[in-house]
Amino acid sequence: MQEFRFMTDVIFLAASFGFFIVAVLYVYGCDSLKGGSDHA
Amino acid sequence: MTSNGWLQIAVFFVLLLLSAKPMGLYMARVYERKKTWLDPLLGPVERLLYRLTGVDADAEMRWTEYGVAMLIFSCATLLLTYAVERLQAVLPFGKLLNPQHWPGVEPYLAWNTAASFTTNTNWQAYVPEQTMSYLTQMVGLATHNFWSAAVGMALAIAFIRGISRRESKTLGNFWVDLTRGTLWVLLPICIVYALALVSQGAIQNFKPYDTATVIEPQQVTAPGPDGKPATTTVSTQTIAQGPLASQEAIKMLGTNGGGFMNANSAHPFENPTPLSNLLEMLSIFLIPAGLCITLGRMTGSPGHGWAVFAAMAVLWFAGVLTCYWAEAQPNPLLHGVNQQVSMTSPGGNMEGKEMRFGIANSALFATVTTDASCGAVNSMHDSFMPLGGMVPMVNIMMGEIIFGGVGSGLYGMLIMVIVTVFIAGLMVGRTPEYLGKKIQAYDVQLSMLYVLIFPLIILGFTAVSVLLPAALSSLSNHGPHGLSQILYAYTSATGNNGSAFAGISANTHWYNSTLGVAMLAGRFLMAIPMLAVAGNLATKKIAPPSAGAFPVNSTLFTVLLVGVIVIVGALTFFPALSLGPILEHLLLRVGTSFS
Numbered sequence: 001m002q003e004f005r006f007m008t009d010v011i012f013l014a015a016s017f018g019f020f021i022v023a024v025l026y027v028y029g030c031d032s033l034k035g036g037s038d039h040a
Numbered sequence: 041m042t043s044n045g046w047l048q049i050a051v052f053f054v055l056l057l058l059s060a061k062p063m064g065l066y067m068a069r070v071y072e073r074k075k076t077w078l079d080p081l082l083g084p085v086e087r088l089l090y091r092l093t094g095v096d097a098d099a100e101m102r103w104t105e106y107g108v109a110m111l112i113f114s115c116a117t118l119l120l121t122y123a124v125e126r127l128q129a130v131l132p133f134g135k136l137l138n139p140q141h142w143p144g145v146e147p148y149l150a151w152n153t154a155a156s157f158t159t160n161t162n163w164q165a166y167v168p169e170q171t172m173s174y175l176t177q178m179v180g181l182a183t184h185n186f187w188s189a190a191v192g193m194a195l196a197i198a199f200i201r202g203i204s205r206r207e208s209k210t211l212g213n214f215w216v217d218l219t220r221g222t223l224w225v226l227l228p229i230c231i232v233y234a235l236a237l238v239s240q241g242a243i244q245n246f247k248p249y250d251t252a253t254v255i256e257p258q259q260v261t262a263p264g265p266d267g268k269p270a271t272t273t274v275s276t277q278t279i280a281q282g283p284l285a286s287q288e289a290i291k292m293l294g295t296n297g298g299g300f301m302n303a304n305s306a307h308p309f310e311n312p313t314p315l316s317n318l319l320e321m322l323s324i325f326l327i328p329a330g331l332c333i334t335l336g337r338m339t340g341s342p343g344h345g346w347a348v349f350a351a352m353a354v355l356w357f358a359g360v361l362t363c364y365w366a367e368a369q370p371n372p373l374l375h376g377v378n379q380q381v382s383m384t385s386p387g388g389n390m391e392g393k394e395m396r397f398g399i400a401n402s403a404l405f406a407t408v409t410t411d412a413s414c415g416a417v418n419s420m421h422d423s424f425m426p427l428g429g430m431v432p433m434v435n436i437m438m439g440e441i442i443f444g445g446v447g448s449g450l451y452g453m454l455i456m457v458i459v460t461v462f463i464a465g466l467m468v469g470r471t472p473e474y475l476g477k478k479i480q481a482y483d484v485q486l487s488m489l490y491v492l493i494f495p496l497i498i499l500g501f502t503a504v505s506v507l508l509p510a511a512l513s514s515l516s517n518h519g520p521h522g523l524s525q526i527l528y529a530y531t532s533a534t535g536n537n538g539s540a541f542a543g544i545s546a547n548t549h550w551y552n553s554t555l556g557v558a559m560l561a562g563r564f565l566m567a568i569p570m571l572a573v574a575g576n577l578a579t580k581k582i583a584p585p586s587a588g589a590f591p592v593n594s595t596l597f598t599v600l601l602v603g604v605i606v607i608v609g610a611l612t613f614f615p616a617l618s619l620g621p622i623l624e625h626l627l628l629r630v631g632t633s634f635s
Contacts, residue, residue, distance in 0.1 A: 008147040009126065013119065016151070019557075020115040023564045027107045030489075030572040034482050 041368045045400025049360060052318065052404060053353075056325050060349065063326055064333020070224040071197045071217060072338065082223045089219055100210035103575025106198055107568055109214040110191060114564070117187055118158040124180035125150040128173045138173035139248035145171060152552035157184035159563035160192055160445055162291070162298030162415055162538040163555060165547040169280035169301055174246055181298060182287045186230075189294030189327075190221035192447030195567055196331055197221075197338075199451045202574030203475055204339045206582045211574055225327070226294060233289040236319060241312030242285040250279040284309055292323040295445045297415030297538045305405070305418040306394050317397055317418060321405055324414045328352075328443035331450040339475055343593030348453055351601045355442040356411050359431050364403040366428035367393075372629055392423025403428065410435035413445030415538030422516075422525070422541040426628060429541065430621035433528050436535040437613045438605055439494060445536060448563075451570050457592065458487045458573065460604045464590045464597075473589045476582035483576055486569040493569075494534060495612045497561050501530045501554050502616070511550050516543035519634030520627070524620035529555060534562035 069076050090097050101109065124131070125145040128138060145153065149166055156163040157180070166172070172181070194217035201211050238244055257275040264270030284300040288310050291298060305311040305320055329349065336345020368388040370377075378387075393402045402419035409416050410432035421432050435442060441452040458474060462484050465472025472479040505511035505526045515522040521543075528541040533555040540546065546555065591597060627633070 005147055012122065012147055012151040016115065016118055016122070016154075019560055020111050020564075023111050023568065024108055026565065027104050027111070027568050027571075030486060030569055031104050031575075033485065033572075034576065 041364055042400065045364065045368075045398070048318075048400055049364070049404050052321060053357075055318075055322055056329055059322065059326055060329040061333050063330030064335075064345070065337060067193075067225060067327070067330055068334045068337040070220050071212075071334070073216075073220070076224060078224055078228060086219055086223055090215075093215070095213075095215045095219075097213065097216050099213055101213055102209055103198070103202075103211050103571045103578075106211050106214045106575075107571045110195065110567070111564065113187075113214075113218070114158050114191065117184060118154045121157055121180040121184055122150050122154040124176050125153060125172075128176045128180075131173075131175055133175065134173075136246050137175035137178075139246070140173070142171060142173050145176075148549050148552040149547060152556040153181075155556040155559045156533075156538065157181050157296070157298065158188060159536050159559045160188035160294070160296055160413060160448065161533060161536040161559045161563075162296045163533055163540070163546075163559065164298055164302075164538070165552055165555070167302040168299060169249075169282070174282050177287060177300060178283060182290060185287070185290040185294045185296040185298070186222055186226050187218075189226055189290070189296065189446045190218050192295075192445055193221040193225070193327065193331070194218050194447065195571065196447035196450040197334075199454055199570060199574040200335050200338045202577040203335075203454075203477065205578045207580070208578045209575075211571070211578055226290065229293055229323075229326075230286070230289040233293060233319070233323060234285045237285045237288055237312075237316055240316040241308070242288055242316070243281060243309050244283055244285040245281055246283060247281040249281055252277045252279055280309075288320075289323075291416060292320045292414065293326065293446075295324055295328065295412045295414040295449075297409065297413075297417075299416065305416045306420070311418055314396065314401070317401055317405070320416070320418075321408045324408050324412045324416070325443050327446040328412055328449040331447065335450065335454075341475055341593060344475065347593050347595075347598045348450075348457065348601075350595075350598045351605070352411075352441070352443045352449075352453065354598070354602050355438065355605065356407065359411060359435050359442070360404055360407040363407050363424075363428050363431040364400060366425045366431070367399045367403050369425065371425070373631065373633060389423070389425050389428065392420030394418060406432050407435065409539060410537055411440075411442035411444070413440040413448060413536045413538070415532065417539050420542050421528070421539060422543040426521075426524075426621040426625035429524065429528075430617060430625075432539065433524070433531055433621065434609065434613070434617070436531045436537045437495075437498075438609045439491075440535045440537060441605065448536065448567070451567075451574075452490075455487045455490045455570055455573070456605050456608070457601060458483055459491065459608070460597070460601045461590060461592065462487075463604060464600060468588070468590075470588045473583065473586075474577075475592060476585065476589075477577055477580045478583070483573050486573045486576075489569045490566050490573075491608060493565050494562065497534045497558050498527070498530045499613075499616060501558055502527050505530070505550075505554075508550065510548070514545040514548055514551060516545070517634050520620050520624040521634050523616075524624065527616055527620055530558055533558040536563050 129143045198211040257273050260274050261269050261271045287300050301307040332345045332349040336342035388399050405418045439452045461472045461474045525541040525544040
């Protein structure tokens with residue numbers, strides 16, 4: 001059986017969480033762009 | 041090119057045309073929660089699922105809530121797949137579901153694969169039959185084929201609601217859309233489809249791999265344990281088995297593309313006959329084409345749905361024409377050699393192609409699979425002639441909107457519709473309107489964010505990779521073809537396609553991690569601005585049609601839409617293509633190739 005690479009797993013789990021947390025912030029960032037910009 | 045080849049391409053399109061409308065109208069009923077003939081069977085299952093998960097099916101979501109729910113679901117399922125891959129050697133029922141005793145998947149590869157299947161990309165940096173247990177294939181990968189497809193469809197439906205609703209703050213309920221798309225659309229079709237594939241010869245079992253004695257033993261020279269070349273006689277062949285047909289069905293219908301076998305749809309177990317080949321190509325386009333009709337029905341403008349369908353069909357035809365023409369040409373390096381193979385295959389580039397499919401069906405499959413974000417292959421794109429190989433790449437560079445991925449193709453196309461309507465408005469000096477809704481600065485800003493993220497990821501990662509020795513060492517060819525291999529890899533990942541110029545050895549730390557990031561960014565960082573546009577459109581009033589409004593169900597609209605897509609794609613990627621496949625084509629004409 002392949003060795004259990006704990007630290008690499010932790011890094012990938014953290015990277016995955018990190019990406020999705022950034023994506024959630026991005027959602028609210030896009031929402032906040034709306035304020036008062038519609039002059040067309 | 042042969043009349044036989046064109047006849048087969050024509051049959052494919054006629055069947056697509058006939059199936060798009062019933063499929064689209066059925067999906068409209070499913071997502072509008074109207075009665076369908078499957079309700080007696082699936083209604084209780086749906087209600088049970090909501091009760092078990094605590095979902096309030098009547099609750100409506102703002103676009104931000106819809107987007108966050110989608111992200112939470114995707115994050116959870118990504119981590120589930122990662123865990124299943126890493127732990128496959130110790131998971132239960134190993135004797136039945138891991139008969140080859142495959143060890144846990146290496147972390148970089150496991151993460152790349154988890155990101156790949158979560159984003160509907162199905163980029164495969166591994167050899168499935170030498171890496172994944174049956175349990176991983178089913179629980180980690182096939183389930184994702186359903187989920188990622190259902191997520192894409194839900195997002196497209198949310199966008200359609202954004203267009204069709206008036207002065208509404210909400211876009212529907214993500215959990216309901218996800219559930220209904222899976223239960224009513226994907227599962228029933230896949231059950232019938234998998235049985236049809238079995239009837240053609242696709243396998244479905246849990247047997248350990250078979251061993252066969254080859255008719256003619258082969259002498260094979262390969263590096264031995266000491267690194268020196270050693271010749272061995274190969275007299276047996278291992279034949280992989282597994283629950284293939286059930287994964288094959290959703291792989292095509294969900295435009296996922298990840299093969300159960302490494303050879304993908306070129307493998308006789310995955311794609312046994314010309315009939316299965318036709319079914320597989322049709323199933324790639326079935327939902328994306330149907331969603332155009334769903335758009336027309338749900339927005340009350342069937343003509344608009346068909347106008348969008350027509351724009352997709354025009355771009356599809358341009359691709360298949362170019363690819364078929366390029367592959368049917370004799371290789372200029374073999375000048376003077378009779379390359380005719382048989383009466384039905386009158387020469388041309390057969391390298392990397394199955395004899396049973398030939399050039400026409402290989403070119404058609406390559407075009408279809410890259411128009412949609414499927415990525416399954418029945419021939420090796422790396423072996424195509426330079427211009428033939430450029431077609432799949434350009435198809436993805438257009439943004440995977442030529443029918444496109446299930447859901448993602450339609451919402452990508454609708455973003456281009458907004459850009460088109462905006463440009464048309466600029467031309468005549470009026471406030472742009474789209475189906476009675478004013479397109480304002482916020483909508484255009486977010487649409488352009490969607491359009492610009494895509495090339496930024498592709499060209500950024502490609503530029504870094506051509507400077508890194510570690511990245512360059514993965515190439516099987518140098519010169520312009522090597523650039524094409526890298527460019528194709530990041531284009532395919534960001535476009536969530538998943539096909540490859542197979543010459544690149546992508547199972548390295550660099551490619552596994554950066555392609556994983558490209559896949560996640562290409563899916564989610566583009567879907568979010570799209571949802572923001574949808575949410576904003578939903579809040580607007582619908583004005584009655586005026587004489588100055590640009591009709592979006594006309595031929596002029598289709599022409600303008602195609603023009604905008606081609607110009608945006610061409611302007612963005614033409615310099616990179618000039619250094620890759622176009623340069624390779626020109627050099628090949630004068631007899632220069634690269635090893």
